[in-house]
Amino acid sequence: MKSTSKPDRHRFILSSLFFIFFLCALATINGIRFDSLLSFGTCALSNFPSQSSTPSSNNFLAVNSSTSSDDIRILIGVLTLPDQYQRRHFLRLIYGTQSPVGAQIDVKFVFCNLTKEDQKVLVALEIMRYDDIIILDCKENMNKGKTYTYFSSLPEMLNDTDRPYPPYHYVMKTDDDTYFRLDNLVESLKPLPREDLYYGYVIPCPSMDPFVHYMSGMGYMISWDIVEWIRDSEVPKNHLEGPEDKVFGDWIREGHRAKNRYNAKWSMYNFPEPHTQCTHELWPNTTAVHLLKNQEKWIQTLKYFNVTSNLKPSKLYHIP
Numbered sequence: 001m002k003s004t005s006k007p008d009r010h011r012f013i014l015s016s017l018f019f020i021f022f023l024c025a026l027a028t029i030n031g032i033r034f035d036s037l038l039s040f041g042t043c044a045l046s047n048f049p050s051q052s053s054t055p056s057s058n059n060f061l062a063v064n065s066s067t068s069s070d071d072i073r074i075l076i077g078v079l080t081l082p083d084q085y086q087r088r089h090f091l092r093l094i095y096g097t098q099s100p101v102g103a104q105i106d107v108k109f110v111f112c113n114l115t116k117e118d119q120k121v122l123v124a125l126e127i128m129r130y131d132d133i134i135i136l137d138c139k140e141n142m143n144k145g146k147t148y149t150y151f152s153s154l155p156e157m158l159n160d161t162d163r164p165y166p167p168y169h170y171v172m173k174t175d176d177d178t179y180f181r182l183d184n185l186v187e188s189l190k191p192l193p194r195e196d197l198y199y200g201y202v203i204p205c206p207s208m209d210p211f212v213h214y215m216s217g218m219g220y221m222i223s224w225d226i227v228e229w230i231r232d233s234e235v236p237k238n239h240l241e242g243p244e245d246k247v248f249g250d251w252i253r254e255g256h257r258a259k260n261r262y263n264a265k266w267s268m269y270n271f272p273e274p275h276t277q278c279t280h281e282l283w284p285n286t287t288a289v290h291l292l293k294n295q296e297k298w299i300q301t302l303k304y305f306n307v308t309s310n311l312k313p314s315k316l317y318h319i320p
Helices: 006-045 085-096 117-130 146-157 182-189 224-232 244-254 295-304
Strands: 072-079 103-111 133-135 170-175 197-200 219-223 260-263 268-270 288-290
Touching (some): 072 146, 072 182, 085 103, 085 117, 146 244
Parallel strands (some): 103 133
Antiparallel strands (some): 170 219
């Protein structure tokens, strides 16, 4: 076999080097074009809203996946006790399965300072899991200022410039033995003013005049401007003790507040049994039922309103 001559080898080496140089140059040119195209694409896409962006802090009130800035913002504060773990879990089911249209609603459980070691662990776990608890700086009580501490503490708690103002249009105080049907509550609020409002069930039971009497502690609601007034005024500070709902009505009267008042009777009422002047038979146009003191009354109420009608069929369970 004839060996390759030196000139041929030189030409082969030079040809190979030239080819390698050509490939490197081509790759560099294409790389520059690709980077430019990528930069252009990134710039162009930045003009479109991201579909996977994290919701802003302004959406913290939303309970539905789709909310609007026109929605009514409501805080429902359920005054309860630290040790009422089962009641809180039950009420999370009750309110967590409701999706009212036209409102962003927060349900928070409200109690005073923790006093036991087990509370410090178990309540902390609840907060980590649900973030729906407000702990007030007070000694646990019913009629010695807890309601005042609740309302007067909210402006400072919710003082966040990243949130809309007001953080809530309406704030409610209610009991843990009251069942609110949120759709009906929202519908009743839609035509009402969002300022200087006092809403609830007028006490005493036969009364229908909210300008003479006061709203029952089963659940009453005020607009945000009255919440701020409670924080700033000397009227509530000088009158803290007594039946909390009646005392609250005294504040409103003495402070000349709430020119807008709404008597929700008889869409709000006490459970039918035992019969009193405040009771009412269960009926479809209900906003709230009070004095659900045991599971039997809760179940009877929930069955009447057919709250499980939206249960989706599945092979995983059979509920007759």
